[in-house]
Amino acid sequence: MALGDFLYRCPFCGAEPLEGKGDKASCSGCARQYERGEEGTRIFVHEGDGRKSGIPARRLAERLDELESASGPSREGRGYLLESAAVARFATGEEPVRFRGALLGYVEKMGPERAGTLGLGARTLKFRERDGTVHQWDLLDLRALQTASSTVQVSSVEGGVVTFSFAGDSPRWWERLLKVHLRKLWREEDRGEIFEFQPRIRAR
Amino acid sequence: MTLWYRVLQPFVRWVVIGLLRPRVEGLEHIPASGPAFLVPNHQSILDPILVQAICPRAVDSMTKSTQFSNGIFRWLLPRLHAFPVRRYRTDAQSVRVVLRRLAEGRIVCVYPEGERSWDGCLQPFRGGTLRVLLRAGVPVVPVGIDGTYDVWPRWGTRPRLGATVHLRFGEPLHFGALQDRRAREAALPEAERSLRRALFELSGEAERAAAEALEGRNPSSEDARVEPY
Known part of the structure; x- marks a missing residue:
């Protein structure tokens, strides 16, 4: 398992899937990088401009829920969702x-x-x-x-x-x-x- | 208690205390004798090990059947008082085993969420598990586990030691022995509320939600949407 299994798409821009392995993942859409925090309940989010913030995993999961209700996967093709x-x-x-x-x-x-x-x-x-x-x-x-x-x-x-x-x-x-x-x-x-x-x- | 449990439990306890240094509260809530349920929240693969290592009495664990697929585990798990439950169907055999073990005066551990949490928060409870609690009519000890998600979340590739781990045993809940199916169904929502409330407090989630709510006032943090129970 990897961080990308939990954050299956970018909680901020919705691009999917995230790239990376293990405890790190990055978004090709908005260039944000995600990293397992010192506490697992927090995930470090590295912004493109160098800022870094520790965001509770729960809040990122809530963002994914919001994205899900707003839009489906972005990889539609060949008749599949x-x-x-x-x-x-x-x-x-x-x-x-x-x-x-x-x-x-x-x-x-x-x-x-x-x-x-x-x-x-x-x-x-x-x-x-x-x-x-x-x-x-x-x-x-x-x-x-x-x-x-x-x-x-x-x-x-x-x-x-x-x-x-x-x-x-x-x-x-x-x-x-x-x-x-x-x-x-x-x-x-x-x-x-x-x-x-x-x-x-x-x-x- | 099997010989394997008797031999391995003190060793695992020593390892767990050495590595995780858990802060344990409420051990006095575990009945000294007689049947009882232990009902923990489930944050990490470490939870069953932690509960069995710390509980002063032998704990029988309802374990997902796929764990028994591997030959070694299939041999070992029954010796560590685990029994399988098929999760994709109503498993009458596992219910029979639970009731039999309780009738023998043993402690049975079940995880009402049915699987590990992805984000460390309490998930919805499985109706089937709640129905077994209501049917058995034995004390239900809620167990709050806090911090194992920090050590090894479901998605983590490896454990990372150093986080503070709490294990809190709450006061037993008594739901009565509801043999009648309709009575059980009627009692289900209130039982779920009581158990959820207890686990929400004991697992530290209430505390975390309050802290995040305060943090939400900080403009630098992301949208702090907090939904307390």
């Missing part, structure tokens, strides 16, 4: 976890990594593997959505969990965009207002 190189893993089943003979629970059995491209369309989520195989989910069929460490996980009514990890994009960005889009879609379909995305999507 967002498209990223991704590695997918499909759950192939579940295995019981036992300890001293007692059943503790279950854990997903994940299949091999498959590299490809994940695209978010108006009504679909589409993963195209490098060999051309296409997996597509109707957004209204998604049953749950969450981020786990550095991945985004979705499950659909057809069952099975799929995890996506991104080399050049933030899982947080994907999760938030999917949430905004799902809320909008559910509203349009008169399915109500989504208030929970896991353990399953629920609306009232």
